[in-house]
Amino acid sequence: MAATVTRRRVLPRVKNRIFLLLVIFSNTFGNCLLAMGMQRMPDFLGTPFSRYLLFLITNPWMLSGTALLALWLFSQLSMFTWADLSYVLPVTASGYMVTALLSKFVLDEHISALRWAGIVVITFGSMLVSQTPMRTKAEWRERDR
Amino acid sequence: MTWLWVILSVVSGTLGDVFSARGMSMRGEIVDFRLGGLARVLHYIVTHRLVMLGIGCNALSFGSFLAVLSLAPLSFAVPATALNFILKTLLAKWYLREDVSWHRWAGVALVAAGILMISF
Numbered sequence: 001m002a003a004t005v006t007r008r009r010v011l012p013r014v015k016n017r018i019f020l021l022l023v024i025f026s027n028t029f030g031n032c033l034l035a036m037g038m039q040r041m042p043d044f045l046g047t048p049f050s051r052y053l054l055f056l057i058t059n060p061w062m063l064s065g066t067a068l069l070a071l072w073l074f075s076q077l078s079m080f081t082w083a084d085l086s087y088v089l090p091v092t093a094s095g096y097m098v099t100a101l102l103s104k105f106v107l108d109e110h111i112s113a114l115r116w117a118g119i120v121v122i123t124f125g126s127m128l129v130s131q132t133p134m135r136t137k138a139e140w141r142e143r144d145r
Numbered sequence: 146m147t148w149l150w151v152i153l154s155v156v157s158g159t160l161g162d163v164f165s166a167r168g169m170s171m172r173g174e175i176v177d178f179r180l181g182g183l184a185r186v187l188h189y190i191v192t193h194r195l196v197m198l199g200i201g202c203n204a205l206s207f208g209s210f211l212a213v214l215s216l217a218p219l220s221f222a223v224p225a226t227a228l229n230f231i232l233k234t235l236l237a238k239w240y241l242r243e244d245v246s247w248h249r250w251a252g253v254a255l256v257a258a259g260i261l262m263i264s265f
Binding site: 073074077078080081082084085086087088089090093096112114115117118119120121122123124125126127128129130131132136137138 | 162163165166169170172173174175186187190196200230233234237238241242243244245246248249251252253254255256257258259260261262263264265
């Protein structure tokens with residue numbers, strides 16, 4: 001009996017953490033792959049449209065980036081079946097930190113001090129929201145009882 | 146003209162997430178993560194009108210955000226996404242009837258402030 005109760009309390013939290021990581025990393029790595037893919041695309045205005053389209057759908061960076069963004073959409077929509085919108089969005093905003101790290105170390109972009117400060121502020125905001133209950137709707141509270 | 150695209154991007158992005166969240170919360174919590182269970186979730190997503198409306202609104206928001214980027218610098222376009230967080234939280238409280246505590250509001254305000262800071 002006690003094991004069942006513990007399992008019922010622990011499993012949702014583990015599932016939630018796994019999906020948070022999935023949402024954050026699929027979005028940031030997906031965007032990073034798309035950015036890398038766009039750097040390898042020919043000039044849009046100087047290339048016939050059909051040829052540009054062919055480059056686009058055969059570019060492995062663009063394809064893998066698109067697949068990761070599809071995974072991001074699916075995992076975020078899945079989270080809405082057990083967590084509040086006002087919980088999911090700010091908590092997954094901590095992905096800005098991952099994006100900044102990828103921009104700096106993978107794409108070799110310059111990030112100013114003010115931008116780093118902004119990323120730290122976003123991360124604090126995300127951490128603050130992550131301390132609140134993930135589901136607060138009255139209908140869910142009834143179901144949880 | 147640029148402001149019209151900004152308003153379209155913010156409004157459609159906000160409605161997109163709110164409709165998607167409403168549609169998905171009507172389904173009930175996902176507990177079956179086997180291939181068949183995930184296929185049923187995918188089937189629910191592509192056949193549920195509110196969820197598809199939400200995805201359509203988000204696509205419109207993305208398209209209008211690209212239009213803003215083509216007309217104005219990134220530092221003008223990005224603060225709009227900060228406004229998105231505030232509007233989505235307001236609608237989560239009023240339309241989705243979520244209990245948004247001051248603790249959660251403070252976190253949302255910090256996220257929005259941080260987005261404003263990274264746009265400079």
